[in-house]
Amino acid sequence: MDVPINPIILPPANNPEKEKNWLQKSLHKWLNEEFITEEINRDIAERTAQVFMRQRMEGENDLGCLMIAIIIEMKSFDFSESFYGEFEIANSVSDLLVKSLDFDKYCGQ
Template sequence: MTDSVKPIAPITLPNVQHPEQEEEWLRKSLHTWLDEEFLPETVNGKIAQRAAKIFVRQRMEGENDLGSLVIAIIAEMRAFDFSRSFYSEFAVANAVSDLILDSLGIDRCCGG
């Protein structure tokens, strides 16, 4: 690794204080994002609900590393039937990451 290339520092979230509120915020935010990114679809609500539950359950189990949370969403959403959706588990996990980074005021462009 050269001196000019530095790894991206992990993003550690604060411990969860209000899991129900965090889950509801993420569910609503992700559902809105899914509906606005392409077309509003009935399945978007189910996708958002499942992803938010995975995220908060992982947080309640003590996982606060955003990268690990994204991987957990990808792994667990593989069992979800995306056949009626424009999305995949990867798009959903990336959207969750973007929403969390935005909520924390972290620039998600260019590793900033």
């Protein structure tokens, strides 16, 4: 019998602006290190952090829902000058958040 995977629920956002700044800085660093440093990486990180902060301020704590919101809202972002797309960005945000919580992303524990 299949056992469903429990969702990853983030703690409530006590300081969304601090979370936004952390995510923007962390994502920008990741983008620059993953391939090559590009000017557009700053814009991607800034826009993604804005989406994330707004979702958190609206009370969203489910990591899966946050990823979907990032994918949907980043569809309108022009990635033509980048190696990335909305799915890579949402996945990287998920990885960054999971690492920040010391959560084992492979075992779900």
